[in-house]
Amino acid sequence: MMRYGLWVATWVFILVVLVAPPAMVLSEALKDGLGAALATLSDPDGQSAIWLTLRVTVVSVAVNTVFGVLAAWLLACFRFRGRQALLVLIELPLSISPVVSGLVWLLLFGAQGWFGPQLERWNIHIAFAVPGIILATLFVTLPYVVRTLLPVMELQGRDAEEAAVLAGANFWQVLWHVTLPGVRGALLSGVLLTTARSLGEFGAVSVVSGHIPGETETMPLHIENLYNGYQSVAAFTMAALLGVMAMGAVLLRSAPEWIARLREKKA
């Protein structure tokens, strides 16, 4: 009886808190019909927002994956001075409000910032431009790959890598043939979390972007803009699209499991 009660409570909670909001978004988007919803996506500012979001996501995922792998490897394999400090620093973006992380970039590269005027003279624009948006997203999504890889790498230990080194493998060969294959599940997980987070980042991007429609508006910013302009069908359609993209990324995390299960069924 107790178990049944818990089961009901869990599902009610999940339905109200997790399922209802996306369902509402979808129903709002489709309230004038599918055609009307899709028509809103042909708006040039909306399309520019979709492209910008995809670009920012690709860049931050690529950069943070490379950095994350190397940092996790360094932290897992070596004990050095300042290791603890580095661990705390890497987690900083998780604990600090994204708005603050956005402000930091403005402080550095804004018109009144430390480097802003100098860069302005060289005609390099970072604040209120795409580079600023990428930097802010990079900062916010930095911890995910490192944090998912690190425990798995520590568990894996160094023996296999040492065996590879003694067999004559160089640094890149060890990384490519031994270390990464051993942690591929965790790596995929980290990459997809980074993707989902990059797609949806609002706070940090909002501060540095300057909200220039068609230029520096990402999907989340564009959604806010549309909503504030009473274009609710367009806003919710864009929101639904963003939600589907993020959910797709998260669902892909379980793909290796499904594939393995399918294979086992066949075998």
Place this chain on the structure above:
Amino acid sequence: MSIEVSALERFAPGRRKPLLSKVSLDVPDSAFVALVGPSGAGKTTLLRAIAGLDPYQGGTVSLDGQVMKDVSARAGQVGFVFQNYALFPHMTAARNIAFGLDILPAARRPTRERINERVRELLELMQIPDLGGAYPARLSGGQRQRVALARALATGPRVLLLDEPFGALDPIVRRSIRSWLRDLHDRLGLTTILVTHDQEEALDVADRIVVMQDGQIVQDASPVALDRSPATEFVMEFLGEAVSFPGDVRSGRMVPHDPLVQPFAVPETVVDGSAVAMIRPYEIQLVPAQPGQEALLKAAPRGARNGYRHYVLNSAGHSIPFFLPQDGVDHALEGAALDVSRARLFRDGLACL
């Protein structure tokens, strides 16, 4: 390939006490040496330093007279087998074995066919010809051990370093793989260093035994010499069960404190003073009681092992293990005194010579 280790020193980061303190070791070509000692003695540390896996702060390691700088200088010349095998879980046994060849730069890499041929040879040599396609997770401990050994040998090294390779195997597999390993060593003309905490294993397989304690080599000798004249009380105890009889050396005779233990003659070179006589339980003799003398030592038979019947004698409040060859009549024992004249003498922990 000969291995010379000279004055090797290694410190753990931030600790004063060295992990290895000025360790020197000469291993001639095609020797089979066992490094033994309790946990924390520095056996594995020394082995890893020889392989170049850990940095050391002083001293040198040379192979065939050439000083080795880092691990890449040793690559391909030194085969190393890890305690937990350290196989690559995402590769088949065959790819694990071929790893050292697969990663060679294209100019030096043998052809695909040649590599596969070599893998087949090694699987054959390891007596697991059908397991090339299996992933490590599907192999038993003994099979993983053989794959790890094949991988270590794939590039044709002449030095083989083994870190507790039999630790995780059950006793029967252990014994058979041990003699098979010795055979392999002889057949391939390898120079082998084996780390083990099992002295029996070491005595079985090695030509030379190096006993370590607290980051130092305490004794380096053949199994026979080690048994005949252990350098310290620690070595004596480490090599097998030993019984101690404290006493005094007086004008060429050792007089144990226990009145039931007979005094015995010692070499003239041993100066007078207190000493400890240590002896193996099977070397103790029981002196029968003379007519009219009371037999104070009594013991009932216990279990038997390796052809010896075990007894426990109670003398002056402490019990003394005592082994007799099994002769079919496992009767209770009686005696008046103990003859320990085959004991080794130690003073302040060191052998008296």
